[in-house]
Amino acid sequence: MKAVLLGSGELGKEVAIELARLGVDVVAVDRYAGAPAMHVTPFHKIIDMTDADAIRYLLIEEEPDLVIPEIEAIATSVLVDLERDFPVVPSARAVHLTMNREGIRRLVAEELQLPTSPYCFVDSPEEMREAARSIGLPCVVKPVMSSSGKGQSVLRDMNQVDEAWRYALEGARGKSVRCIVEGFVNFDAEITLLTVQHSGGITFFDPIYHLQIDGDYAESWMDLPGETIEQAQDLAQKVVKALGGWGLFGVELFLVGDEVIFSEVSPRPHDTGLVTMAAGDISEFAAHARAVLGIPVPPPQRFPQAVASVPIKVRGKGRPILTGLDEACRVDSSVQVRDFGKPYVDGERRIAVVVARGASSEDARRLAHRAASKIDVMLVD
Numbered sequence: 116m117k118a119v120l121l122g123s124g125e126l127g128k129e130v131a132i133e134l135a136r137l138g139v140d141v142v143a144v145d146r147y148a149g150a151p152a153m154h155v156t157p158f159h160k161i162i163d164m165t166d167a168d169a170i171r172y173l174l175i176e177e178e179p180d181l182v183i184p185e186i187e188a189i190a191t192s193v194l195v196d197l198e199r200d201f202p203v204v205p206s207a208r209a210v211h212l213t214m215n216r217e218g219i220r221r222l223v224a225e226e227l228q229l230p231t232s233p234y235c236f237v238d239s240p241e242e243m244r245e246a247a248r249s250i251g252l253p254c255v256v257k258p259v260m261s262s263s264g265k266g267q268s269v270l271r272d273m274n275q276v277d278e279a280w281r282y283a284l285e286g287a288r289g290k291s292v293r294c295i296v297e298g299f300v301n302f303d304a305e306i307t308l309l310t311v312q313h314s315g316g317i318t319f320f321d322p323i324y325h326l327q328i329d330g331d332y333a334e335s336w337m338d339l340p341g342e343t344i345e346q347a348q349d350l351a352q353k354v355v356k357a358l359g360g361w362g363l364f365g366v367e368l369f370l371v372g373d374e375v376i377f378s379e380v381s382p383r384p385h386d387t388g389l390v391t392m393a394a395g396d397i398s399e400f401a402a403h404a405r406a407v408l409g410i411p412v413p414p415p416q417r418f419p420q421a422v423a424s425v426p427i428k429v430r431g432k433g434r435p436i437l438t439g440l441d442e443a444c445r446v447d448s449s450v451q452v453r454d455f456g457k458p459y460v461d462g463e464r465r466i467a468v469v470v471a472r473g474a475s476s477e478d479a480r481r482l483a484h485r486a487a488s489k490i491d492v493m494l495v496d
């Protein structure tokens with residue numbers, strides 16, 4: 116069995132490890148050499164994954180049994196065209212619809228009629244102004260194609276429209292200038308509900324709560340399901356069924372009082388789900404690997420304690436070298452560190468994650484933060 120992994124970052128690395136454990140030959144693909152997943156598999160390819168011809172050529176050359184997209188920035192229309200010959204997981208439709216905010220928002224809000232924030236799609240600053248007027252301030256502006264908060268801003272004043280438009284265009288992936296304007300959801304909490312669609316049905320992990328700073332996750336923790344869990348699971352189940360295919364999905368939801376509102380979904384493991392590496396018997400990566408291979412995924416069994424994760428980020432230029440791992444692990448016996456092994460950073464990048472367990476979520480979060488504070492990062496040439 117041979118799988119082509121499109122995207123070889125830290126999440127892809129863990130998926131590659133889990134697939135290798137199940138006997139799959141993984142070809143790790145990315146646009147640069149030495150990407151995290153390339154450290155754990157002997158087969159690598161370096162291509163521009165936004166180039167449709169490059170993807171087509173790669174698939175014809177490699178003839179994989181499975182294509183596993185691990186990032187959004189892929190020429191997904193080729194995957195749709197070639198899916199008959201090269202099966203895509205969870206499905207080419209899921210990957211294609213979710214790489215553009217318009218595809219997934221229209222499916223969830225208009226076809227499935229599930230609750231989302233109010234929204235409009237706009238193609239100019241004038242349309243943005245009109246949308247903000249009709250939705251009401253504050254509202255959130257995002258390019259339809261972007262991730263990790265790139266190009267995203269909150270509009271609190273009509274005078275900010277031109278700036279929000281410029282910022283969105285700068286952060287957009289690809290050539291589209293289209294943006295979504297969303298009503299600002301004043302949520303009590305936001306969660307990722309990891310939902311596995313597999314040969315034996317649908318399985319859920321416990322909800323993962325998270326804090327985002329500038330559109331990027333700053334900590335996540337897994338907690339017991341609250342009263343809205345059935346509503347959340349029902350919504351997540353409808354979304355993954357409509358997207359189709361076997362695999363793990365990260366369904367992002369806002370909790371507002373006793374209401375659950377859909378935000379977005381990744382048809383693959385989620386960064387906030389790194390916390391599952393220390394949560395119980397099966398991580399989100401192992402669940403994804405099993406599901407895509409047609410192996411059933413029983414409900415994950417949790418350790419009795421709560422669990423939290425804190426990513427380690429660095430800003431600057433150079434090869435990151437982590438020190439202080441020993442001190443971090445001495446903070447508590449439950450602490451684990453994963454160095455992603457990124458060969459080079461330029462700008463702000465996430466380079467490692469710390470996970471820890473505690474008697475309560477507060478304890479687990481405190482321990483993970485304390486352990487993270489013991490780690491130093493050097494950037495060398």
Ligand SMILES: Nc1ncnc2c1ncn2[C@@H]1O[C@H](COP(=O)(O)OP(=O)(O)OP(=O)(O)O)[C@@H](O)[C@H]1O
Nearest residue numbers: 232255261262263264265297298299300327330331
């Ligand atoms: N309509 C909204 N109301 C309030 N907050 C929002 C809204 N949309 C997004 N946010 C906040 O911004 C964060 C990032 O938004 P979103 O997930 O849509 O962007 P993204 O670029 O796809 O990020 P990622 O790739 O990290 O998931 C959300 O997790 C949430 O904290």
Ligand SMILES: [Mg+2]
Nearest residue numbers: 263367378379
């Ligand atoms: Mg998100």
